Amino acid sequence: MVTELKVSAIENGTVIDHIPSKNVFQVIKILDLENFDNQILFGTNLESKKYGTKGIIKVRNKYFADDDINRISLVAPKATLIVIKDFQVVEKRRVEVPDTIDGIVRCFNPNCITNVENVATKFKVVSKDEVILQCHYCEKNTVKKNISFK
Amino acid sequence: MKGKSLISINDYSKEEQISILELAAHFEQNPIQKILDGYVVATLFFEPSTRTRLSFESAVNRLGGKVIGFSDSSSSSVKKGESLKDTILTVSNYSDLIVMRNPVEGSARYASEVSKVPVINAGDGSNQHPTQTLLDLYTIRQTQKTLDNLHVAFVGDLKYGRTVHSLVQALCNYNTTFYFISPNELKLPSYIKMNIKNSNLKYYQLTDMAEVMSNIDILYMTRVQRERFSDPLEYERVKDAYILKRDMLTDIKENMKILHPLPRVNEISEDVDDTPQAYYFQQALNGVFVRQALITSILGIK
Numbered sequence: 187m188v189t190e191l192k193v194s195a196i197e198n199g200t201v202i203d204h205i206p207s208k209n210v211f212q213v214i215k216i217l218d219l220e221n222f223d224n225q226i227l228f229g230t231n232l233e234s235k236k237y238g239t240k241g242i243i244k245v246r247n248k249y250f251a252d253d254d255i256n257r258i259s260l261v262a263p264k265a266t267l268i269v270i271k272d273f274q275v276v277e278k279r280r281v282e283v284p285d286t287i288d289g290i291v292r293c294f295n296p297n298c299i300t301n302v303e304n305v306a307t308k309f310k311v312v313s314k315d316e317v318i319l320q321c322h323y324c325e326k327n328t329v330k331k332n333i334s335f336k
Numbered sequence: 337m338k339g340k341s342l343i344s345i346n347d348y349s350k351e352e353q354i355s356i357l358e359l360a361a362h363f364e365q366n367p368i369q370k371i372l373d374g375y376v377v378a379t380l381f382f383e384p385s386t387r388t389r390l391s392f393e394s395a396v397n398r399l400g401g402k403v404i405g406f407s408d409s410s411s412s413s414v415k416k417g418e419s420l421k422d423t424i425l426t427v428s429n430y431s432d433l434i435v436m437r438n439p440v441e442g443s444a445r446y447a448s449e450v451s452k453v454p455v456i457n458a459g460d461g462s463n464q465h466p467t468q469t470l471l472d473l474y475t476i477r478q479t480q481k482t483l484d485n486l487h488v489a490f491v492g493d494l495k496y497g498r499t500v501h502s503l504v505q506a507l508c509n510y511n512t513t514f515y516f517i518s519p520n521e522l523k524l525p526s527y528i529k530m531n532i533k534n535s536n537l538k539y540y541q542l543t544d545m546a547e548v549m550s551n552i553d554i555l556y557m558t559r560v561q562r563e564r565f566s567d568p569l570e571y572e573r574v575k576d577a578y579i580l581k582r583d584m585l586t587d588i589k590e591n592m593k594i595l596h597p598l599p600r601v602n603e604i605s606e607d608v609d610d611t612p613q614a615y616y617f618q619q620a621l622n623g624v625f626v627r628q629a630l631i632t633s634i635l636g637i638k
């Protein structure tokens with residue numbers, strides 16, 4: 187309850203909970219929240235019983251498509267999505283690693299066309315457990331520890 | 337396969353690959369046919385590769401088609417900073433098919449997505465070179481009369497050799513037993529081994545080719561290059577172990593053939609060339625027939 191008070195409740199919208207504290211800004215970037223007009227509240231380094239500390243983001247009057255929200259699984263694999271209508275939780279679920287990742291991740295291969303010319307990246311997720319992304323263009327794998335964002 | 341680009345060997349199903357090989361056999365019987373009259377094929381070589389380019393151009397010329405293009409990027413607008421997209425869009429106005437070689441990995445896939453005409457990948461950096469794979473499959477089939485259930489050994493640089501990677505991927509369709517013989521530093525990457533495991537096939541990794549000589553149907557040799565080693569002393573220590581010499585060909589199967597993607601440096605000693613097992617020069621010739629088959633299939637002529 188204490189952590190909830192630090193970032194106030196919303197009437198309608200989406201709460202993304204259990205984000206690793208250090209990745210809150212990454213999630214903001216992946217979801218492109220910087221360019222939203224909606225009211226956004228976020229907190230980092232909040233206490234979490236499960237994980238020590240956590241981050242949380244609340245976006246007022248916004249509901250995300252599954253494909254959009256699942257992209258954050260790359261930096262927040264244990265995040266919970268909470269959909270709120272009239273102050274009530276109407277849906278609560280874990281994010282899932284999607285089958286494909288478009289646009290947000292950089293290919294780890296410096297000689298890939300996506301790093302040489304202005305070409306948007308596309309990856310097939312070949313392992314959801316280990317998070318291994320295979321580039322649609324150069325076919326090389328980008329593993330979790332090498333993932334960086336465009 | 338009409339209109340279908342070939343970027344990666346797996347873009348074509350096993351059945352499509354076989355149909356190309358069968359058509360290639362037809363062109364081997366009748367290599368000169370004026371069936372490409374009026375067609376223009378563009379060969380865009382952003383890095384020089386005389387052997388591959390001549391093979392494609394010979395294939396088109398023998399069928400009566402015309403070739404336009406460039407043989408390295410220094411003589412083209414690319415040097416002036418034109419994007420790949422603009423080059424491809426322009427050239428696809430002038431041609432029915434684009435054959436492209438480009439040192440940037442993934443460039444061929446991207447070209448096929450922006451091009452108005454089909455694209456054949458003639459090599460994109462260390463990634464794919466699918467016409468080499470088709471001609472390797474053709475040669476194996478030609479020498480063994482089948483592609484199924486063969487024992488195939490790969491020798492040399494298995495880490496960086498894209499030719500090896502693509503052929504291994506393709507052979508996973510044919511119940512192959514694989515033998516990989518390389519220095520420890522140049523072993524087959526795990527993502528290629530994953531293909532073999534997923535197909536439930538057997539493979540063996542060794543450092544000495546003498547151990548497998550009597551088991552195999554195909555011996556696929558590749559170059560071991562000094563610059564691939566982090567320690568030059570290690571190169572000096574292992575290099576001779578990956579050179580094929582005539583006296584190693586004593587206890588072998590009757591049908592065994594030696595292949596090599598060429599050019600070779602010293603990994604097959606020259607006294608092997610006139611043994612009945614040496615097949616690498618015929619292998620190179622097959623490239624023209626396979627490319628004739630591929631081009632006519634994609635253009636919808638055969």
Ligand SMILES: [Zn+2]
Binds near residue numbers: 293295298321324325
């Ligand atoms: Zn890539």
